[in-house]
Amino acid sequence: MSSPASLPISRFPVPALADLPADIRERIVAVQEKSGFIPNVFLVLAHRPDEFRAFFAYHDALMDKPGNLTKAEREMIVVATSNANQCQYCVIAHGAILRIRAKNPLIADQVAINYRKADITPRQTAMLDFAMKVSFEANTVGDDDFAALAKHGFNDDDVWDIASIASFFALSNRMANVTRMRPNDEFYTLGR
Known part of the structure; x- marks a missing residue:
């Protein structure tokens, strides 16, 4: 081997x-x-x-843009949706970035495996629920989704950001899988 x-x-x-x-x-x-x-x-x-x-x-x-989503929250979206898309590279690489940005060695594993059980806020759970809906049922997104996110303080620009990140990383996940992109060994230990 x-x-x-x-x-x-x-x-x-x-x-x-x-x-x-x-x-x-x-x-x-x-x-x-x-x-x-x-x-x-x-x-x-x-x-x-x-x-x-x-x-x-x-x-x-x-x-890398400023906004109401923190850099750690942006990485949460990547980790949760990449796990759902079975993208090993993105879960490992962005999990490392999430651990560093959140200053939490446990968060990436929790978010990847089951974000609904992770030590995150209700606001972040709502954000990830929407990101997952965009990933798998974008055709069903409607006004109720916007209203639910607004209850957690997300405005229309935030909703656009969540949707864009989930959508962009769907492309990234698919290309990583097709290319058989291998995570760098260094990512496994970063932020732990």
């Missing part, structure tokens, strides 16, 4: 860092300098540079 470090990170070709366009290489090096390693998602998606740029532009627009 191969050691985890020797297993391929994708079923598609992974370009060498030196062969990437300068803007993509610079972004990846900046992430490496900040985190101490290169998350595999960057290398796997670099297989298609134009799509890499579009993917990360939308990712950043959703995940």
